[in-house]
Amino acid sequence: LIETDHYADAETRLRKMIGEEPESGEVAFLLGNVLGLQQKSEEAVGYLSQAVEQYPEDPQMHLQLAAAQHDCGRYEDAANSLIRAFRCGSPSHPDNIRHLVLSLLQEDRTELVCDMLNALFDIPDLDMKEYSSFLTPLAMCCWQSGRYEDFRRYFSIAFDNDPAATLRLFGIQDLSTSKETATDILIHVARHQSENNNITATQQN
Numbered sequence: 085l086i087e088t089d090h091y092a093d094a095e096t097r098l099r100k101m102i103g104e105e106p107e108s109g110e111v112a113f114l115l116g117n118v119l120g121l122q123q124k125s126e127e128a129v130g131y132l133s134q135a136v137e138q139y140p141e142d143p144q145m146h147l148q149l150a151a152a153q154h155d156c157g158r159y160e161d162a163a164n165s166l167i168r169a170f171r172c173g174s175p176s177h178p179d180n181i182r183h184l185v186l187s188l189l190q191e192d193r194t195e196l197v198c199d200m201l202n203a204l205f206d207i208p209d210l211d212m213k214e215y216s217s218f219l220t221p222l223a224m225c226c227w228q229s230g231r232y233e234d235f236r237r238y239f240s241i242a243f244d245n246d247p248a249a250t251l252r253l254f255g256i257q258d259l260s261t262s263k264e265t266a267t268d269i270l271i272h273v274a275r276h277q278s279e280n281n282n283i284t285a286t287q288q289n
Contacts, residue, residue, distance in 0.1 A: 092116045093138040102131075109138030117148060125156035136165075142157050154184050159193060161199040164208070170207050185218045194225040198234045204238075216245035220253060230278060239267055 086164045098115040105111055116131035132149040140144050146169035153162035160247035162184055181204075188197045201215075201222070243263045251259055256266055 087195055091118050091122050095122070099114060108207060109135045113145060114150070116152065118150045120155065125152050129156065141172050143169040150184065159188055159191065160196060161198065163196055167200060168204045169203055180214060182218050185222065189221060189250040194229055194231065197222055198226065198231060216242050220250060224253065227270060227274055236267055
């Protein structure tokens, strides 16, 4: 029923099954998925959390929980679930992270994104170059908010993937500029702008 998009019928059957087997992690997982597909995200989180409790080493459980948490705006929980999924061996695929990262950036949650991705950097065998498509806007956010060490990390990955596009995004017209030179220039410009803003604010006060 789930595969044929008969979600309401599937929900009815799964609710009956969970009533008969309230401790079943498998049924809770399926019901949580069906609820999520019907935009019943808050309720989905409850059932998927139950599934995760019973199968804490299953990365798919954590991924589905992260998706439901994201859908109902519980971004910090979603970030934590995503990290646990990768630590449990979730396949390294950009789609597992992209939507959450972009949503967090839209919500001006740069710090949370950095914390999440820094944790992912520590996971062995995870190639962050696969994620360069959204590391570029993240580098921009870090640059603008003064998180220069995070900026260096994400700018470096984005530059290695597509130097010309990355330089253009940051307004550097000389496409022969090296990564190290571009990084130093951009940080200098950002710090100078920040100092000017502070002086202006002080004078206005």
